[in-house]
Amino acid sequence: MARNAWFRVALLALAAGAGRTLEAQSARTAETQTALAATSAGRPAPRPGAADSLAQIEAALADSVQRSREIEVMRETFAYAGGTRDPFASLINKDKSGPEIGDLALVGVYLDLRAPTNNVVVLRERGSSAKRHKMRVGDQLGRARLTQIRAR
Structure with a gap:
């Protein structure tokens, strides 16, 4: 299977290089090699604009993560001084109650x-x-x- 993939790469390189410069040929060859490597690995070949959209998605994800860290969530809290009252303690304060x-x-x-x-x-x-x-x-x-x- 790898032999067929290399054959395709060579064929595409020859067909693409019919009137282009050496730099354009090497860029095109690199694209076709990545496309063939992706198809041989079982993944679909990435589209030419996929790199840009992937970069945009990663940038948006990083931005949303940063914003979520910046946002402070205010929650309703309740605090009662002194804790809870002892249910067995007398409600009458003997020290301040005065004479009977x-x-x-x-x-x-x-x-x-x-x-x-x-x-x-x-x-x-x-x-x-x-x-x-x-x-x-x-x-x-x-x-x-x-x-x-x-x-x-």
């Missing part, structure tokens, strides 16, 4: 009959820290809020 109602003793109630918004209750903590607290309606002490002050 059972730990308070009522010392006095001062009523202002003209303006009920001026009513004051005095409470004292039981135990070693005998703190005194003066409260009006709406004030909060620990987890408790004073809602109303009234006479007995």
Whole structure:
């Protein structure tokens, strides 16, 4: 089979060289040799403009790869500070909760009959820290809020 291919090359070279220069003959011979080598390898022969289109395809591929590297994809992210809450931990912060109602003793109630918004209750903590607290309606002490002050 290779013998037939060389015979074809020689025949084409003789037919093509009938009025051309030596450079044109060698270029034509090289083209025919590559065409025959491609057909003998089982591949179709490349077209004369195929080299240009192949170069264009490679350039376009390189350009698209470069652009894909340049494009920054912005994705939606969510971040929560502190991680997740311990489901077994108490929701009530004991350090900031203040005294319980059972730990308070009522010392006095001062009523202002003209303006009920001026009513004051005095409470004292039981135990070693005998703190005194003066409260009006709406004030909060620990987890408790004073809602109303009234006479007995």
